[in-house]
Amino acid sequence: MIVDFGDNLKHGRTVYMQHCMHCHGVTGDGNGPTAEYLNPLPRDYRQGWFKFASTGQNDPPNTGDLDRIIRRGIPGTYMPSFALLKEDEVANTVEYVRWLSMRGNLELSLAGRMSREYSEASVQDEIDTALNRHQQAVEKWNEGGQKGEEPVLEKTATKVRKDRLADLKDDLEKIPGYVDRYADQIATNWKQAQQLSHAIYPKEPRTPDTAASRSRGRLLYLRNNCHNCHGVTGEGNGPRTREFDKDPVTNEPYPTPGLYNKWGHPIEPRNLTVGMYRGGRRPLDLYRRIHEGMPGTPMPPYGKLEDQQIWDIVNYVMSLPYNDPMAGTPKESEEASEDEVAARQDQHEQLVAETADE
Ligand code: HEC
Ligand code: HEC
CATH class of the missing domain: 1.10.760.10 (Cytochrome c-like domain)
Incomplete structure (x- = not known):
């Protein structure tokens, strides 16, 4: 199991709401009530970008990294040290942060997909491309002495919009499938980050400091x-x-x-x-x-x-x-x-x- 959904996660949520939420926000978007006054801002966990992990740059942090950050804090920033929390409080908060990060990542991935495919800008792009292609075809036709049929604009703006709407309808039905796929991918990333092979260790020992x-x-x-x-x-x-x-x-x-x-x-x-x-x-x-x-x-x-x-x-x-x-x-x-x-x-x-x- 990637995240333990039982009482531990509930307990982690309680600790999080008490100690972390006012900076990191209810959803972990880094936008809690005190956040706006801080520089650097509290981490937004949703993209999975963590600065101080021991894992590779494209990996999520491992539980040891999060444990260390919570206990030690981040010197020189507003991220405090929670050295006084009990063992299980830290461990369960780590689980809760992992959960917030995975969930946020899933939401952003889905929203990203939808806006890539269906945003006004991407629709307009398709309309413009169709218009350009048509214009080029007409120019070629004119240059060639108007032989054969005059090219017609098949992909009109109305047709593009209608097709997209039909696609969107299909796509909405597929959302549960996307959710599964993205969720699997995200969960696999977090799981793999736990493996020792994903931690960054130098192959050569430190050169003497001369x-x-x-x-x-x-x-x-x-x-x-x-x-x-x-x-x-x-x-x-x-x-x-x-x-x-x-x-x-x-x-x-x-x-x-x-x-x-x-x-x-x-x-x-x-x-x-x-x-x-x-x-x-x-x-x-x-x-x-x-x-x-x-x-x-x-x-x-x-x-x-x-x-x-x-x-x-x-x-x-x-x-x-x-x-x-x-x-x-x-x-x-x-x-x-x-x-x-x-x-x-x-x-x-x-x-x-x-x-x-x-
Ligand atoms: C007073 C505000 C504040 C509180 C309270 C706070 N944090 Fe933070 N936290 C920050 C700030 C600011 C940063 C970003 C520091 C940076 O970017 O260098 C941060 C960063 C982090 C990071 C990112 C570490 C990384 O490698 O990028 C984690 C994880 C984290 N906090 C967890 C927690 C948890 C869990 C709690 C509660 C137990 C908590 N924080 C409470 C302000 C806070
Ligand atoms: C494009 C700009 C840029 C370049 C190039 C760059 N850095 Fe940085 N570096 C930064 C920024 C920005 C930060 C602060 C990041 C933060 O705190 O969120 C930073 C932070 C650091 C830190 C602090 C780590 C910590 O734990 O606080 C060290 C050490 C460092 N850089 C060393 C280097 C070295 C050595 C090089 C060249 C091999 C280098 N940097 C190249 C922008 C750069």
Whole structure:
């Protein structure tokens, strides 16, 4: 059984309603009564995007991940630690969060299917395509000296709408089938995520944290464009925080500069000089964040790198709170002036050039 539907789930719901609902919402959409005042916002569980899981980027979290998040909270955010909850309270809340996430995912999948097939935009698309095809056929017919029958528009707007309505009627009857299929798929994903083979573990042990490793890490940090977001000095102020990100749905730039998460909210790259890691501060936690990225956020996965390279980056990143990588140069203030930014850029280009042949 994927979720235990008995008393445990009921108990989990009671704990959830008491401790979690006011932030994460009754349905787990992350929109509880206190949510709007928080940054970052409480997690919306419905898409199945969890930032701090030990599983792969396309997997749901496993129960151990959720247990850990609930007990430890997420440092640097409003997600509190619930260390005082009893063993069974945590375990049952974990089940309830899994249930909310699966159910929300099912609803979104169904709604997504329906709006893909039957939204006004998709109907209009079909009408426009039919019109375009017809126009092209008529042009060809004219160019060819109007030989044969004049092409007729068979797929008129009225016909397209009528056909879609008929399809919708058929489709509504099939909904129970879709529900079963989507539900099976979602349940299988959550079940598989429980298997050890889905947890991300490095194949190579951590490279000893030496000056040489950190310096290789620094180079990899620059070569892999971490600095575009996190900044040359790791302070979270790279050029991407001043550029206009595009809304992936409309393809229009967002009104304010900076990065956005998949929920359409502004998000800042972490200031790596502070040493506060939301997903845990063990080297393994950082390895996983870098290897798999952080789902739902712009932090990309770097699984294509060799383990040794990721460990070098981890060693470098973990040294940042203690060592200024640009020792001797003035620190960039929160609101860096254009000149300072330009100077930093130059400095960076030089650094990359100098180290490029190593
Ligand atoms: C005061 C508000 C608040 C309360 C209460 C709260 N949370 Fe959260 N929770 C958050 C915020 C904010 C985040 C997102 C942090 C982030 O994105 O870095 C979050 C994130 C999470 C995540 C996502 C972890 C991941 O890997 O992405 C889970 C799971 C979670 N909370 C479960 C719970 C549960 C279960 C409870 C109740 C026992 C609870 N939360 C209570 C604010 C809250
Ligand atoms: C496109 C922008 C972008 C790039 C490129 C990027 N990051 Fe990030 N990174 C982010 C954002 C945004 C966050 C914050 C995510 C959040 O808290 O929800 C983040 C968070 C992190 C964290 C914090 C993890 C934690 O548990 O709190 C670390 C460490 C990190 N990034 C390291 C790196 C490294 C190393 C690289 C390059 C190999 C890199 N990032 C590349 C945007 C980026």
